[in-house]
Amino acid sequence: MSTETPHTANFLRTIVQEDLKGGKRETIVTRFPPEPNGYLHIGHAKSICLNFGLAKEFGGRCHLRFDDTNPVKEETEYVESIKESVRWLGFSWGTHLYYASEYFEQLYQWAEHLILQGKAYVDDLTAEEIRAHRGTLTEAGKESPWRNRSPEENLDLFRRMRAGEFPDGAKVLRAKIDMASPNMNLRDPVMYRIIHASHPHVGDAWRIYPMYDYAHGQSDAIEGITHSICTLEFEDHKPLYEWFLDNLPVPNRPRQYEFARLNLTYAVMSKRKLLQLVKDGDVSGWDDPRMPTIMGIRRRGYTPEAVRNFCETIGVGRSDSWIDMSILEESVRQDLNERAPRVMAVLKPLRLVIEDYPEGEAEELTIPYHPQKPELGSRVVPFCSELFIEQDDFAEVPPKGFKRLSPGEEIRLRGAYIIKCVDVEKDAEGAVTAVRCTYDPETRSGLPGSERKVKGVIHWVSARHAETAKVRLYDRLFTDPNPSGDDWKDHLNPASMEILADCRLEPSLATAQAEDRFQFERQGYFCVDLKDSRPGAPVFNRTVTLRDSWTKK
Known part of the structure; x- marks a missing residue:
């Protein structure tokens, strides 16, 4: 099932339609012209989707051209990362890869x-x-x-x-x-x-x-570009773009059109600032999952479909505006909700012992990967007398409205049985180290007579069969929606990454491959890290929470 957003009208799409319909242009030729002096970010994704998308929609072509006119700031690493970013977003330049230096x-x-x-x-x-x-x-x-x-x-x-x-x-x-x-x-x-x-x-x-101002327009002319689409900051450069074309014997006359760039809250889009974050060690690199770079959000677990949908949803305008980060995050949620298998992972484990379950025995529970999508199949989850649950799913003195486990109360274990807390174990400081329960063997999920209702359902993993994994919880890189001015780095979020090294995951996740995406039940959407994972030892990054909780913090 496709989650792609249908094309919406915008002034550039209208211009192209009229040029083709009126015979002003026989075909459309656009270009995406990055400077290879850094990694591409989410703002570039909008330009990529626009240039490649218009060419594809109207049967034309889009060139990838590196405007490599400053050798001091350019590196091959940047060239390769840009190519990979364009490919990841789902676009191809075919044979039309060019460099301004070739001209x-x-x-x-x-x-x-x-x-x-x-x-x-x-x-x-x-x-x-x-x-x-x-x-x-x-x-x-x-x-x-x-x-x-x-x-x-x-x-x-x-x-x-x-x-x-x-x-x-x-x-x-x-x-x-x-x-x-x-x-x-x-x-x-x-x-x-x-x-x-x-x-x-x-x-x-x-x-x-x-x-750049001299090379750009002439490179467009050499390549036969028809629609030279750029952001609004180049509007004042347009007379110079046209002056060179007027005064040189160029083989083709492109036209420049400007659109509003993408300004995203809780992020910086300046390559200079992004490079400073990298050089100062505030992030691990250009592809750090907290960075707004395309390689960063890829490692975070965003999908190219979600990014393309986001770019289509926010539209193309002529006035600069700010787009809230929550709109991008919701686009990711909507896409992953359709495709991500549901699994169980305990991020901060608390031991749970079922006293009356046969010790040493285990049974296999078949649980579907998605409640609304049987085509995603199911997996086998082992169950035994000793489990792990989330620390936050137990409260010795529960607050009002608490619908999880507490002394004397019953809850259901997802896909398994109803259990009742009968005792707790504590360490010398009085902290709870284990919860002791009994279970109702007649309430196994999916069996006749198992429909008895209780107030809450929590996830779990078998202690004997669980995989241990590292999980990184990411949040927004900045606490201010518009980190600007000389003190922009003062707004870095000190809680933008939390590393959990002792998480317990259901055994089906042991073979997860790089960039596999899952919904950890009740936790959020997670992705196997592209860079740090190893065969049999996946590292999981939280892509996005199940809902926008930023304003509640």
């Missing part, structure tokens, strides 16, 4: 074209001086003293820059547009800078590298 020669030739047209020049100002010359939103910028070099001198200097004749920062190539433009991006933006560094994809072939 460096063409971009260079076009830069020479602008120089010869008198529309680009080599500038000797430092980065600080260029910023000082840009002016403000209310004051025009000031022209560089090198702005009026001849095309011949600029061409000679640019070629010497390429040859590696000058040190980093000594010179840049700038577009000659308008230092008085009200759009700051048009005030002679930098096109090339000198970086003496080896590039992860093209090695040591270059000593000058194009800026």
Whole structure:
């Protein structure tokens, strides 16, 4: 049964429909253009679903292109993680995998074209001086003293820059547009800078590298992109995107369209901040299950279907807004509720002894994996005289409304018998170490006459047959819905991870494989960790609780 959300109308879908219907475009070609300087996060998932989804829906294609124009910040690890994230979300670029660095020669030739047209020049100002010359939103910028070099001198200097004749920062190539433009991006933006560094994809072939604003639109043009879809922060860059296309002999004219980025509460989406969390050791890495990265939420146990449904549900708009984390979590719950087998796991065990059950004997109970989905099958759960139950499922002095086990009271063990607490064992400090009970042999679940009702049902595992496992309970990484400002790290949640090393699980979980997902009855949804699990020794991560309990804490 599919849990996919049907497509909803949005302005980009309408634009594509009209372009195709009106013959403006014969086919749709989109692209997802990440910079390989970090792992992708849930905000990128929205862009991935949008670009690949539109192309698939309208019979076009979507390219995966790495905008790898800064060798200092880029790593092969990031490239591979991005590929894996796109594949995990369920999308394929087919044969259309590209790198902006593969276009460096063409971009260079076009830069020479602008120089010869008198529309680009080599500038000797430092980065600080260029910023000082840009002016403000209310004051025009000031022209560089090198702005009026001849095309011949600029061409000679640019070629010497390429040859590696000058040190980093000594010179840049700038577009000659308008230092008085009200759009700051048009005030002679930098096109090339000198970086003496080896590039992860093209090695040591270059000593000058194009800026993103110059490489991006021209890469779109080279690839025949029809709809260049980006987030709203690039709206002010659109005139520059179009200026380059207007002034270069590009083979194709793409159009840029902007949409609102995904802002998620209780998370940060800045790569700089995510990298700081990793470097400072606040998390175990980019793929820490508390991180909003795609690899992180994958390890947490989120499903690609849930993420795609979430992205479709929140829609595509033109105004920035905040999406509450609970909406994403509920999307995960809805998906896992349909697919996750129900099993029993005791996270904080308390020993329970059934005094009148035959000691040394055991029986096998057949319990379905899902109460509404017989197609998921069932498993055999062993039962004996000594069990483990949750510590919280027993109270020597129960509070009002308590519907679990307490002295003199009866409850049902899930899929098994009704038991009654008759005694407790305590340690020297007075803490309860074991609960002693009797059972009613006529109340085994599923047998005639077993319908006798009691006030509560709890889960359990056989002490003799249980598997011991490590379980990690994850919560939100931040306590503030909008961790911003200079003190954003002050809002890190100290309880974002609790490690339980002595959990007891029913034996069917011993063979669980990486990324297998389950509902631990009455506990939440859990996933076998992709990274830390070993054959026969799974580590379980809590994906999400059974309900949103954040506001009750």
